[in-house]
Amino acid sequence: MSITYLKHGKPDVERAEDDAKTRQVVEATLAEVAANGDTAVRALSEKFDGYSPTAFRLTETEIADLIAQLTPRELADIKFAQEQVRKFAQAQRDSMLDIEVETLPGVILGHKNIPVQSVGCYVPGGKFPMVASAHMSVATASVAGVPRIIASTPPFKGKPNPGVIAAMHLGGAHEIYVLGGIQGVAAMALGTETIDPVHMLVGPGNAYVAEAKRQLFGRVGIDLFAGPTETMVIADETVDAELCATDLLGQAEHGYNSPAVLLTNSTKLAHETLAEIDRILEILPTAETARASWRDYGEVIVCDSYDEMLMMADDIASEHVQVMTDRDDWFLEHMTCYGALFLGARTNVANGDKVIGTNHTLPTKKAGRYTGGLWVGKFLKTHSYQKITTDEAAASIGAYGSRLCMLEGFVGHAEQCNVRVRRYGGQNIPYGAAAPHRDDNMGG
Secondary structure: OOEEEEEOOOOHHHHHHHHHHHHHHHHHHHHHHHHHHHHHHHHHHHHHHOOOOOOOEOOHHHHHHHHOOOOHHHHHHHHHHHHHHHHHHHHHHHOOOOEEEEEEOOEEEEEEEEEOOEEEEEOOOOOOOOHHHHHHHHHHHHHHOOOEEEEEEOOEOOEOOHHHHHHHHHHOOOEEEEOOHHHHHHHHHHOOOOOOOOOEEEOOOOHHHHHHHHHHEOOEEEOOOOOOOOEEEEEOOOOOHHHHHHHHHHHHOOOOOOOEEEEEOOHHHHHHHHHHHHHHHOOOOOHHHHHHHHHHHEEEEEEOOHHHHHHHHHHHOOOEEEEEOOOHHHHHHHOOOOOEEEEOOOOOHHHHHHOOOOOOOOOOOOHHHOOOOOOHHHHEEEEEEEEEOOHHHHHHHHHHHHHHHHHHOOHHHHHHHHHHHHHHHOOOOOOOOOOOOOOOOOOO
């Protein structure tokens, strides 16, 4: 077995130092918002975004005026993308069924899928206006039936971005705020004098937004840890360096700390991709960001076999995994840890990000080991219920419950069962004693 790194990113210790600095900033900022509410939010917006409007929540008139700034083509494209997202989300919702079963005569168990009652959707937009993120969170929450959906996005170049606001509105947001970064997430989660807090936060973001969601988890629910973006290209010699380099740099332009990994069994393709990345960086308009990201977080890994590539891919557990090999479906069958797969040279991450219909809010920092991405099911809570409809069932289940409670030493628990065995089963059980076994039809 041989695994060779032709290019390394920052060592883990340096990445950990960066994470520690981020944690400190976020902790202090959240405390400020919790203590000072709207005053803190306004001060932070002025400091980080240079934005201090009369009100951060947009009125219906302001929303309509912003949407009117879009061309008919732009508006039609947004609507097309949302239709794709809604179609897939609805198909997913239809797969989630409420159930009710009678496990014994008179014993009925079931569950219901109930929407989270209020959700805060964060839509990134400080560096690039992330129109698509509004589809992924707001529209999907709408399909799930969430009754209160609020959305927050930073100003873009000092003012609300029309495309983002249109996508939020068309997606079904009930309240729209122009608030970015930690202050936007904190305001939705903690609440202020003018913003009622939500039950759950969703959406991607930079390292500060991702850390804010982590620290707020528990006070509110979160979808997952999503950001900064990660991409991996798994490739063999069935594809060329241009495709590999383009797909790597296409995600590296997100930010200065966006990991991009080439995983291949071809030393030739690895070297050619390194050269092609250098070429593209000379013509890419966003090269300043992509070059820094590739320099500090880019990796090229050469394996001897497909099995080694699979092992490495699952270990890295990247957010986006672009598979371009002679056995794409083999990876689909065997990979277990990732955000989303993009299979074949005809497929690409950008389509998944913007329009194809799957959700682009995906797990990062190895969270793909224990969760998938955002989907309609994240907005639904599965709650169980039970009911007993006959005296016979109440007495029989109660007798089992009584004995099992006493086995654990829970006398008060046992009495919950015993009182029903007495009332519905006609048995005179001494207080605090275990119900005796009876050979009857129910086996109690």
